Amino acid sequence: MIRSLASSLLFVLLAAQPALGSPAPAAAAPAAPAAAAPSGVWYEIFVRSWYDTDGDGTGDLNGVTAKLDYLQSLGVSGIWLMPINPSPSYHGYDVTDYEAVNPQYGTLADFRRLADEAHKRGIRIIIDMVINHTSNESPWFKAALDPSSPYHDWYSWADKYTDLESGSAAGSQAWHAAGKQAAPGQHYLGIFTAEMPDLNYDNSAVRAEMIKAGQFWLKLGADGFRLDAARHIYENFPWDVDDPAALAKNLDWWNEYRRGLDAVNPHTYLVGEVTQPAATMLAPYLKPLDAVFNFPLAVQLIDAAKSERNQGLGPTLDRSYAAYEAVGGKAIKDAPFLSNHDQERVMSQLDGNPQHMRTAAAMLLTLPGEPYIYYGEELGTLGKKPDPALREPMRWQRATRAKGETRWKTGNPANGAAVSVEAEQADPHSLLHFYTRLIHWRSEVPALRDGGFRAYPEASDHLAAWERSDGRDTVLVVHNLSNQPQTMALDVPGEPHYTRVLKQTGPGAAIHGSTLSVPAYTSVVLQ
Template identity: 60%
Template sequence: MSKFRAVIRSIAIAAALSLLSVPSFARENPVAAKPAQQASGVYYEIFVRAFYDTNGDGIGDLNGVTAKLDYIKSLGVSGIWLMPINPSPSYHGYDITDYEGINPQYGTLQDFKKLVAEAHKRGIKVVIDMVINHTSDQHPWFKAALDPKDPHHDWYLWAKPGTDLQAVSAVGGPAWHRASNGAYYEGTFVSAMPDLNYDNPAVRKEMIDVGRFWLKQGVDGFRLDAAQHIYDDLRTDMGDPIALQKNVRWWSEYRHALEATNPRVWLVGEVARQNPDDLTPYMGPLNTVFNFPVAAQLIESVNQERNLGIGRGLEYTYAAYRAHARGDFDDAPFLSNHDQQRVMSQLDDNMAHMRLAAALLLTLPGHPFIYYGEELGMQGSKPDENIRGPMRWYHNGKGPGTASWKDWSTNDDAAISVEVQQADPDSLLNLYRKLIGWRQQVSALRDGVLHDVPVADPHVLAYTLQDAQSRVLVAHNLSREARVVELGADAHVTMVLLQSQGGAVLADGKLTLPPYTTVILQ
């Protein structure tokens, strides 16, 4: 491994030097905007219940998402991810009772088709949550499965003589739960979510049919909930190569089957592991997985105002991805999602740190994900309901369309709203728009190969990104003080393309970065 990293380091230095030798100008040279259809690659996660309410019942709905597509388009994102929209007995929807239905609180299938059509008109792709590791215990399949003679009985996992009923699940709770018929069934998460038996061909066929159904409704892909837990059910399964192999084999079957319906279907998996090596095996079967390791590292680096090896880690991870996926791979970085404390709360309501975190995320290649309200700096801490609160559209917190399914759980002030930040050119919202716009202008920010550029200053992160169209160096000052970066004694001065705020100075091979500033150089 040390030899591999040494090679990677040498490549990084060579790339940096070749970049810095490009003739340059002593002034900032903004990049000319490319056509509007250039994709940013950014996705926006939406909890429909909390987003926008069009019928006055206090619950956000699909028509509300449609009504706000122009706002979503104004962010510059390429797609949206809708958290579960199927019928469910719970507010969050992660225990489904009908895989081909729409939660009636959210609207109808016709409303969904309209949303997809209107999104596509705006060049916005639609990805929906696919929750197929488990069903609801209220699903007709599970109710039928309580009868051992019913064919659905073998659709679930039941305890056998000798089963350890005290076993701990892969997520830390009890793995086995007692049904009304006295038998015990497996549920990795909670008793209301019985696990499906993917060794049963009927289950695999049914779930492939479900995916095909939604592709025929126009969706562009799926966020695969609990992708690692199809066979990774018990604490003892974690790290088990057999469980991993079976997971990978299933997702390969799933992807190939869906590609027969839509060759461009896009699959992003939730594999909630902190070791990058645990993500790599999924890069062949799926298009990408959420990068949980880098999410934690970005937040910690911002809090500490230090480079904690982000560039080195990503270079190693991407090299492993590339090798495993035979050259065709993607990444899905993010800062937080619906299961985690919101970014602004993790950063203790520090707006300078929030702006820096946004710049770090949105200058990474792949498909970064933004959680709704993140672009405003909304706060939210556990329990889960409080990180899934109503979207803040208005300065006073209330107004037409505001979801009221739950009360406010934070003390966000009036500035944490679309209404206020729209009008402020220096707002966090408009910074997100600027950063996402960079990705539309400079293709390497989306598609480039990343090489870490070693910098002696621990408060500076730098890396190069290069694709067939462009090559840039990205530099971040992670600290509250200006930093001067030596670009190399033999390097020519380079050209400043973009900066997150004014004040960056480039002269004599040295780059002066104001506090918390991100600069794109060519």
Template identity: 55%
Template sequence: MPRSLLAAIALLAALCAGVCGAQTSPPAPAATTGSGVWYEIFVRAFADSNGDGIGDLNGVTARLDYLQSLGVDGLWLLPIHPSPSYHGYDVTDYESINPQYGSEEDFQRLLAEAHRRGMRVIIDFVANHTSSRHPWFQAARDTSDPHHAWYVWAGPGTDLKARSATGGPAWHALDGQHYLGVFTAEMPDLNYDTPAVRTKMIRIGRHWLEQGVDGYRLDAAQHIYFDFAAQRGDPNVAVANVRWWREFRDGIEPARPHAYLVGEATEATLAQLPAHLGPLDAIFDFPLATRLLESVKQERDRGILAQAVPVAAAYAAAGRPAGDATFLSNHDQTRVMTQLRGHAGHARVATALLMTLPGEPYVYYGEELGLEGRKPDPDLREPMRWNRRTDAPGESRWKRLTANTSPQVSVEAEEADPNSLLNRYRLLIHWRAELPALRHGDLVAFDSGDPQLVAFVRAAEGTRLLVVHNLSGHSKRMTLDPSRGFSRLLRQTAADTGLADGTLTLPPYASAILE
């Protein structure tokens, strides 16, 4: 292994030990016998059950058989609480269901049906801020009200021109005062130095776990105490964040022991990731997503294993082999197919990389169809395409389509095409379910001798698999040393893949697994 990777592993281990050392880390969630793949759903855009054009919880329930056939065994629902916005990240009531999405009974039905199929369900937990229309914030405008201390207000000497950690203005004027809103003025930050806030948010966390939710995706997990651009890189901020999430973990434990917590921490470098791990089960791996897509677009390995190997080793050393929450894109980013400029071969090999690397992969709804979209944000969250006709029953019509107008980019069209992107996703997700080494095996780099081939070994339970991906649009050959023992072609995405006389032949954008 290159010295740089060894150094990175040592650094990750040291950071994790430093942050988590004296704490008891939560056990990893029970190992799944399925694929370990999660599916991210924006309910408003997914499926409409009552004909009002807005996706709803019953629409999700009606599509569980599709998701089961795809092979996913976990669902992440973007915010489902009442909110004045279309996206729901400015919550006005944390303990209710958005009436546009249905009732609490509808949510219970969804949970029951998902669990009956062996699927976990997590929901977005938006802890950093509320809506400016939340009753707490409305009460907080009165400086004599106890809720005033639930938010962060400027004091004498405050730099009112300070930039927030997300790049915009940090302070916003109201009633002769200024309050902190790291994201927007409509999203005032809660003050976690106020004990009542911490107590209330733990109670909310316990509430939904008691209703049957399996855990949470922690929105803006790094921003509880990371408020200002000037704080970037300050280790005390990460320590304060972890301290809060440890308190949250301990507080919700009685409601559901070992509830699954995955955090959004948009760190850009390898070394910064595990500082957030502490009480969490997993962290979204933004750096890996960047390297995967850059490599696929350029048809050359741009450090995929330099990112993946040390991260996987650090998580394994921490007892968290599924701690790397991998993905290609999400609801805040340009969709994969748009980033890849509609290149079907690139999309297929990107998916194959995602599904054969360690961790638990997340698929953004419609990614398996090749849905497109670029900012502004609503265009990243266009309706899921179930049918060739956009006016067919069950289609969400929450917004006008800007990119996904083709009838061929739909479940109806792609189900019938064995060579569709949908069926490629299905194939690869099922590989992950069928081969335990792909889910929780060790990861070891394998020198392919060609920068357009990405090769690595996944090893678990006495099984060693060699995984090879051809990033290029040309057929490639890779000579194998007989002493390494990989002599059997176990899986391949292209029928004309060959293994003869110690030479593996991979067609363009194809992937293979050898045993």
């Protein structure tokens, strides 16, 4: 689309030349600039905290549209919007209407405009689809409190044999009293909180309604969905965890969902939140889904950066990707990340160490799959629990009261004026510029974006090294995790002969014969 726009603009400019008495000598038209290759990097946005265009202190969809050029300059090729549906909570993970926009965020027309403008820039857009449960303020649930209502069976209710004290697979109370509006003694299933009653996916009407909701957003311009609590559709109780029957029912539903969405857009992208501690437990979901968030890898990357040791990261990744490929095919379908809206921010996990932050980012952005960045991560934003402190306003200007800054929550004083887009754009050595450079590497070196993975024999436990090959080119990525220069042998039998430093995050990396030397806290790509 970028190429077609450039061609149209060229035609208009040529047609607008003034007519002269004699024709001017023919000149070769300048070639339209080629569209940049996608990076495959996604960026998670909490709309409430992003950018405010109407002055009410709350971020909105038009604010996302207003900052698409920032996202394009960063180099991301997709954005994930946390829930934008109407909801009684600030976070939106308890939906009351699946085919509407939270009025604080705007309108359906605003979303369509956002999608159109994102697509013009080569940016895909996915939204959070929260369909394991609804809000207890949902009209469906309010109707379901009447046992004679057809909506009653849209939820799960306790019977006389139910242990009302049972915990849930999410670690909280499973059953909740329905309250005064319901028939006496009714209890419903809500594995997260009482405000989030679980939908009953054994009811075909529920399945049809959720597929319909997905199709609705695809028709409005969404490219896919982030599937909240994807494993919990049928994994509700502690005894369901690791139960093959619960897994089979989950996969059956997501396959049905996939078929329903593909009927509208066969290129729909689905990424699942599957909170499991091992790649072998994530892999089954790659049959119906395009990717799942790699939670165990996030822990490994941060531990490696913090300890300055690879801790067997390369071989662990070899095994993980083998498990993925056994299910999902040759292409590595993965969604690596460092943190998200439920976890303490990366810079806080790394105790504010800027070098460790850069190391973690460099590892993330040289891995297979499609990496995810949480908004503000590229600035080094700090944030520790409770959850609202992880979702604070994005800092655009040095001044907190500048136009567009959201004010729904007071920001952490530790995230001062220096942790802002304005300040970091002005500093060529900032973390923002570091992230931008790494993301653009994925556009410039196809093997980093599309290649497979093979761990490289490290010469030191302070190095993490892996090969990325896309069938046309093979590159070697080496990360020095430590505060001391490191060397590594390049004459490993059976390995390609690397002779050129193609990319490096800082100066000084060099190849001397068959030995690579890498300065402290530096990442390099060899060809």
